[in-house]
Amino acid sequence: MTVQATRPPARPEPQAPARVRHDGETDWQVAELDLEAYLDRIGYRGPREATGVALAALHRAHTEAIAFENVEVALGRPVPLDLPSLQRKFVRDRRGGYCFEHNLLFAAALERLGFQxxxxxxxxxxxxxxxxxxxxxFLRVTAQDGLWLADVGFGDEGLIEPIAFEPGAVARCGGWTWRLTDEGxxxxxxxxxxxxxxxxxxxRLERHVLPDFEVSNHFTATHPRSTFVGRLIAMxxxxRVRHTLVDRELTTRRCDGREERIELHDDAVVRALRELFGVPVSAEDAHELCQRLPALGTARR
Structure with missing residues (x-):
């Protein structure tokens, strides 16, 4: 499984949040990451140099090991972004999450490995x-041999490996293709x-700090108009295949264009979360999800 990047001519419980220093820079709590535990979680045994090759391998390992899911939001619970909470949820409890969680955890691991x-x-x-x-x-990552867009948290259509950060760059992995364009x-x-x-x-390439992420995350996790509130999502x-679960509907898309949609009963939803998406929901959470499923998504239909 490889990425071919064409380079055109240049052109759980809330913890203490990450701190914002007096100079305005954010302390992302990177030093608190248990790097070895994270690498074990994603099954990574590859090179650790800050190169594009290592970045691609790390990116692929993360997306293969950890699903996109919003179970906490579906259960009406908070989604903290501090690193200890992310590490506990993703690494210790072997759960998944959505983009803010995925990419802030991945960023910490990359920085520990020497990437900017x-x-x-x-x-x-x-x-x-x-x-x-x-x-x-998403993340913009500087490796020893280039600049990349990395994103392990978009879900079903997201990058499997990073794409070169250049206008017109193309990345291919398996049967899927992505392109980065500059609209001005x-x-x-x-x-x-x-x-x-x-x-x-x-x-836009604007500088963002922790409070920006916290505001976006709060809206995403709590506002009635958020895509993730009032429905169960796993991706x-x-x-060569993409799986998307929205409430009881499971969609499977293959790179040859075939698509299948099936409606699941409650037990099958829980089984899909555990077996297809690798989300180890507890018996208590599974029961609560099944209680909520009749109402999830109702307001959007």
Whole structure:
């Protein structure tokens, strides 16, 4: 499984939050990461030099090991972003999460390995140019041999390996293709659909600090208009197949264009979370989810 990047000519319980220093820089609590435990969680045994090759391998290992899921939001619980909470949830409890959680944890691991990382926010498009709030997090990573866009938290259509941070750069992994374009005012990450390039999200290269992430995360986890409030979502993108669970509907898309949708009963939803998405929901959480499933998504239909 490889990435081919064409380079065109240049052009649980809330803990104490990460601290903002007096100079305005954010202390992302990177030193508190148990790097070995994280690498064991994603099954990574590869090189540790801060190179593009190592970045691609780490990125792929993370996306293969940890699912995108919003179980805590579906259960009406807070989603803290401090590193001890992320480490406890993702590493110790072997859970998944959504973009803010995935990419802040991945950023800490990359920095511990010697990469330079910028944490950014983006506006999700999903094929639309309607201007939405900044609901997505991604990373711009400097390796010894280049600059990359890394994003382990977009879900079903997200990157499996990073893409070169250059206008017109293309990345391929398995049966999927992505492109990074520069629209002048915005950069846009796109996925190739059978009929066209499909915008995933757009962003400006603005400096963001922890309070920016906390505000976006709070809206995403609590506001009635958030995509993630009032529904259960789990997603996983692999080199040749993508799985998306929304409430009881499970969609499977293959890179040859085939698509299957099935409606699951409550027990099958829990089984899919555990077996297909690798989310070890407890018996208590499974019971509460099943109690909530009849109402989840109702207001959106």
């Amino acid at each position: 990382v910028e944490r950014h926010l983006a506006r999700v498009r999903r094929g639309s140019t309607v201007v939405r709030y900044r609901a997505h997090a 005012e915005h950069w846009v990450l796109q996925a190739l659909h059978p009929d066209r390039w499909f915008d995933l999200y757009a962003f 996983r993108g692999r080199p």
